[in-house]
Amino acid sequence: MLSAEETAPRQASQRIDTLVIGAGQAGLATSYWLSRHGVDHLLLEQRPELGGAWQDRWDSFYLNTPNFAFLLPGPTYDGPEPDAFLPRDEVIDLFRDYAQRIAAPVRLGTEVTRVTEGKGGFADTPGFAVDTNHGSWRARNVVLANGAFQRPRIPPSSATIPAHIRQLHSHDYRNPAQLPDGAVLVVGTGQSGGQITEDLLAAGRQVHLSVSSCPEAPRRYRGQDTFYWILQVNLHGPEHGITGFQVEQLPSPAARFLCNPLISGNDGGHSIHIRELGRRGVRLHGRFEGTDDGVLTFSDDLPARLALVEAGFGQRMGRLADAYIAAAGIDAPPAEPAPADDWLPAGSGARLDLDAEGVTSVIWCTGYGLDFGFLDLPVLDEWNYPRHTRGVTEVPGLYAVGLPWLTRHASATLSLVGADAEYVAGHIAGR
Structure with a gap:
């Protein structure tokens, strides 16, 4: 070289x-x-x-x-x-x-x-x-x-966050030690947001998490890693009339930038469930909307947002995998139903006073342009x-x-x- x-x-x-x-x-x-x-x-x-x-x-x-x-x-x-x-x-x-x-x-x-x-x-x-x-x-x-x-994407409203709060994009995050002591707000629940939240939890940090609309997904589905079915549908779906993963089937050009399912390759590969993160102590919030006199504001729709995140895989990727398995005549075990989970955090999580909650850092897991x-x-x-x-x-x-x-x-x-x-x-x- x-x-x-x-x-x-x-x-x-x-x-x-x-x-x-x-x-x-x-x-x-x-x-x-x-x-x-x-x-x-x-x-x-x-x-x-x-x-x-x-x-x-x-x-x-x-x-x-x-x-x-x-x-x-x-x-x-x-x-x-x-x-x-x-x-x-x-x-x-x-x-x-x-x-x-x-x-x-x-x-x-x-x-x-x-x-x-x-x-x-x-x-x-x-x-x-x-x-x-x-x-x-x-x-x-x-x-x-x-x-x-x-190009790391950070919302313009980040400029209104108080200057003493450390801000960085997931692009620049390496480990919890680079952050000042105190709680951390992670914005976004794509793959980076979920995995960085787990990284911070493992280091004993208090984490606040702003939930986006990226779908959760099982790490394994119908006897295979979920990505195995994603790959097969991409490669061989059209041979069996399954075309949902082809660009011509996108509802609009903007859909090219939708986030990937929330999974991780750590610890042998596993799913990441936002409600489970909440049960482990992560403070959950809706979509980040801006600041109000030094207080961060979030959409007040966390219950509906969690339901949307949990339903996303079954509505699209899981359905396409099922259709491909049936059309290709593959002998795969039936899908295991997701266990019912209606856990919700106390309160709406629509406002966050950074100083009162001891938040000293914000990590923007908001993707790239x-x-x-x-x-x-x-x-x-x-x-x-x-x-x-x-x-x-x-x-x-x-x-x-x-x-x-x-x-x-x-x-x-x-x-x-x-x-x-x-x-x-x-x-x-x-x-």
Whole structure:
């Protein structure tokens, strides 16, 4: 692997057939297929080391998908525990090993600052001018593979929280020791919010939790890990008439950004139930709405919100898994009914006086937004998402891989990003 210092351009502009922006799982999968097609290419990675966004996870993080789901093209996971879950550092090592095994041409520490139309660098062929912090390039093709975890999202109302309260996004959270003594408010109950709450509880912290609408899910369903059924429906559902996980079935483009089910890979993999967190001492609140004279306010709908969170899996993912099992004729055990649970905390949790409750920190587990600020091309829709068909954008020679719902539900995952990368690489080779 080449560092930016070792490979910094010595001329004003270099030429290459294809530049891939990003060397996470999407970029590496694209590189694999470009190499198979014999396409001259280079991956530009702004980080100083390989490992993608997994390097931004907290110390106790475990991959939420089982090892069998590591399905990047070519060499994949071949360890002794396909049903286990990898800790963060092993995930990073796995990616670095993968990059070496496929001989991916990566230039590290290279941030792309501008992409615009220009000559492709080969006679008068159209293409792109790409500026970086280490020089400029001319390329016939550019692949956007910089991922879905680009810009941490924090609500503007966070600015009204008192200045003495420590605030950070889950992107920057590593462990409880980095926080001042005192209680912690976690905002959001996607996978990050649930897992960080458990991390804080294990350290003996008092935790307040603002509940969002992300669905809970059983870790195992009908004899398999839940992700096994998600993967099968994505891969083989259309063969049996089950198309709910295809992008064409989304109710609106905004649905591409809905959160993933609340599960964890820690402790051998388990479900996370918000009511159970409440029984363990977590103080539950509704959706964060803002501040009122130093007091945080939340939606006063916690009972309905908890019911919505608990029903989400059965209404969509569970139903699709059941339909697939039936259509494919799979002999799977029946679903176990979820135990009735009507526990509710005392009080509505609609207001929180930070000082009175000893809260000294807020962790925003509120997800990420896409960031293509370097693109000087008219290709983004109102959600900042490239307009495309199967990763081929409206601008000839510009492609996208590794975005949520690029072609289906799991397009951005380790399991299925390779299929989209294969299609894009074939399109590039065919130009």
